[in-house]
Amino acid sequence: MGYRFGRADVEFLTSATGREALRTCAELPLTSASRMADVAAARGVAGSDFAGAVLETVLLRRKSVEKLPGFSDWLFTDEALQQATAWPVALHRAERIAGLPVHDVTCSVGVDLAALGTRASTVLGSDVDEVRLAMARHNLGLAGSVPWLTRADALRPVSRAAVVFADPGRRDKAGRRSWRPSDYAPPLGELAEVYGNRELVVKCAPGIDRSAVPWAREFEVVSLDGRVREACLWAGALAGPRSTATVLGSDGSAWSVTEDEPDDCVEREPGAWLVDPDGAIVRAGLVRQYAARHGLGQLDERIAYLTGDHPPPGVRAFRVLEHGKFREKSLRQALRARGVGKLEILARGVDIDPDELRNRLKPKGEAAVSVLLTRIGRAPHAFICEPHRT
Structure with a gap:
């Protein structure tokens, strides 16, 4: 489950003392064999109250390198980092919404907000978790701009007209990953109902059954470097063909296949x-x-x-x-x-x-x-x- 951060932890980590503690602990080995020495070192610079937050942040920043290169000074929770969108994928989605106002109603620590901010005309962010909002405020400040952020339930709209983006939680009550629309937090059907008159974009696990989300006009599956990363559901005028496969590379390459293309392939004997x-x-x-x-x-x-x-x-x-x-x-x-x-x-x-x-x-x-x-x-x-x- 990872360390459970509180507001006091975020305030410490973003203070001058906290930043210095993070720098000091950044080179610790953080292995099972070095655990006692690592904890002692962290307590020496952060005190017993915040040593856990410092060590967890150093560990999460190391884990973030592959998914989010260049985000070395960001704050995360373990669950937020696991669910965070890989940066090339986030930028791809932002390109599709370029020039429009966007409200990320489950903004978490701000990864998708940062990507949307590079393309959208206006960016708003909200989340029910006050700790993640505090982390987002810090993280987006590092990215160069802090959009309007507020604490709000995704199912209680606090904006008008903007494109709505959501990345609902994907774990059920037993802590297992879930692909049933009703087990998302917030549930996908309720999101579609609440924002039925808006442009809606929802990031989901790639294994979701598309027949369970009939409101989605486009079902886009996105891979990065050969690994399937997500399904993205598009409702409204932003939606394209009913099915799209988007293949991205960390080298900047990108191409797509859609349901609208010819499908006249034949069965044949094995070739070369x-x-x-x-x-x-x-x-x-x-x-x-x-x-x-x-x-x-x-x-x-x-x-x-x-x-x-x-x-x-x-x-x-x-x-x-x-x-x-x-x-x-x-x-x-x-x-x-x-x-x-x-x-x-x-x-x-x-x-x-x-x-x-x-x-x-x-x-x-x-x-x-x-x-x-x-x-x-x-x-x-x-x-x-x-x-x-x-």
């Missing part, structure tokens, strides 16, 4: 390459549109693996070395013949545990390959491949 589409494309249900765009075919209409003679750019593709119906004994023999010792196993549409299969295969040698296991019709097939990043 297999392509595993980005997870955003699979989650958004746009495998056929992606395949049609790049002249690829499906091995089976129910499986996301695609095949063709030339892989599209910017994806992980697999050059097929050999393939056939999957039999464990035959696969073991083929791998031994190739001297395979480094083995990646990917599986779709078959009830096979890759880790257990790898242990049974006992790969030994210097060669490295990927084995893709999938179903074609009713029969499981195995593809021995060389992986490539195109």
Whole structure:
């Protein structure tokens, strides 16, 4: 659960004494072996009342580096950092709302507010948690501007006309991640009802069932560097095609596939390459549109693996070395013949545990390959491949 911050902690951490304590403790190892020494050092500069807040903040800032590079002086709670939007994803969403006034009704510690502030005409922020609001005020000051912030329930509107953005909490009462719309805080259906006459944008977990949010005119799934990060629900005039997959890279690259594109791909025999589409494309249900765009075919209409003679750019593709119906004994023999010792196993549409299969295969040698296991019709097939990043 992490350290439970209070207003006094935020006031201390933003004071001159607190900032100096954070600087002093920034180089502590913070390992299980150094725990006693770390606590003693923190108490020496922050006192027993605030040592925990200092150590937790140093730890959270280290964790934030990958998701939020450049936010090294921000304040977080553990849960707020876990749910915070990765910066390229936040900027992508801000681009879609550029030039309009926006009210973030669940602003937390201010990550999305900071991104929206770079593009929106006016930015407002509110949250029910006074500690996170205090952190947001500090964080946004570091970002160069502090928008209007107030404590308010997201389901009790305190603004008019502005686009409403919400990032509801995604844990149920038992502390588990939840994808049911009614378990979000605030519930998604209530958000849609309260802001039914406004432009509404809601960030959700990517595993949400789109049929459970019929009010969303557009269902956008976003990935970053090959990892699916979120689903974004768009209601109102800002919504685009019914389904969108957006693929972002930390290098600034960005491209999308939409439901409006042609989906005339065919089933075909395996070609020279297999392509595993980005997870955003699979989650958004746009495998056929992606395949049609790049002249690829499906091995089976129910499986996301695609095949063709030339892989599209910017994806992980697999050059097929050999393939056939999957039999464990035959696969073991083929791998031994190739001297395979480094083995990646990917599986779709078959009830096979890759880790257990790898242990049974006992790969030994210097060669490295990927084995893709999938179903074609009713029969499981195995593809021995060389992986490539195109």
